[in-house]
């Protein structure tokens with residue numbers, strides 16, 4: 001029997017994937033509080049999921065300023081590089097590929113999570129309205145201060161430094177997080193961005209920071225090992241735009257000029273409906289990009305098989321299904337039943353709901369195979 005395309009290899013830029021099933025980036029808030037490093041549990045968790053064609057790490061802050069939630073990991077210190085190296089070595093030994101998602105939360109933070117209780121930074125001094133978790137409770141995010149133009153070179157250096165650290169830590173590439181209402185998405189959308197300088201107003205101005213960051217990390221990594229995540233149609237973390245169709249069209253058009261590993265599109269409202277403006281044709285956007293298109297959001301087996309076969313996606317990223325199914329790729333291939341995810345253990349905690357979801361048993365494997 002010939003394999004369905006979803007289960008066949010694909011080369012995304014310079015990254016060779018053994019199948020087209022991707023583990024989406026998933027924040028799980030289990031890093032060591034004292035230094036924001038991953039530890040043994042993370043090694044186990046990611047290694048368990050090495051059957052994916054590609055693993056994208058949980059969002060990982062490029063600087064202390066880029067942190068917005070308790071117990072999320074970073075990639076700015078030597079200790080973090082060493083800790084992540086243990087994860088990449090183990091995933092590679094298990095035959096997997098892994099890229100790191102580089103993150104700056106911008107205004108989705110709280111003064112208590114910032115060094116010296118400083119205000120978080122954003123395009124404009126407008127609070128996100130989204131909640132965050134400070135290690136004890138859910139709290140409202142703080143009112144941010146507007147980033148000054150003079151600070152942008154410093155920010156670009158921090159992205160460059162984090163990208164170089166990810167390379168030292170042995171990743172196969174990096175994914176630039178430009179989605180879900182975090183810093184780069186805040187700049188791109190006209191809801192949170194009310195600036196009147198060269199970083200606000202026109203599409204060219206609002207997307208300037210994203211492309212400057214992309215250019216900065218491309219001084220460290222070849223484009224074939226860099227992906228980018230976008231969510232133009234999502235209002236996640238309070239970041240909305242008055243014309244998402246135009247924003248998507250503009251950004252994808254410009255990204256087409258880079259020879260990136262992939263474009264990772266959240267198709268619709270993050271974790272919600274797969275809906276986008278009527279004037280947006282996802283197939284046309286994919287054609288405009290021209291490279292590897294990674295679709296995400298609400299995919300099940302049937303939709304993944306269909307979209308990969310018919311062309312709307314080259315790769316499919318699964319979020320919640322990967323939380324609950326370490327062997328998701330195998331389960332999808334065998335059309336086996338999936339474990340249900342326990343929402344109460346998504347954020348924070350230890351092994352429970354993290355590394356203890358069952359793999360298919362020998363009996364189930366026999367039955368399915």
Ligand SMILES: Cc1cc2nc3c(=O)[nH]c(=O)nc-3n(C[C@H](O)[C@H](O)[C@H](O)COP(=O)(O)O)c2cc1C
Nearest residue numbers: 024025026027058059271297298299318319320346
């Ligand atoms: C627990 C949890 C953590 C998430 N963390 C991240 C993250 O760190 N970075 C990111 O880009 N998206 C994050 N997301 C969004 C997912 O990557 C994905 O876009 C979303 O779950 C929709 O995909 P799905 O329907 O396959 O779950 C998270 C979602 C969940 C449920």
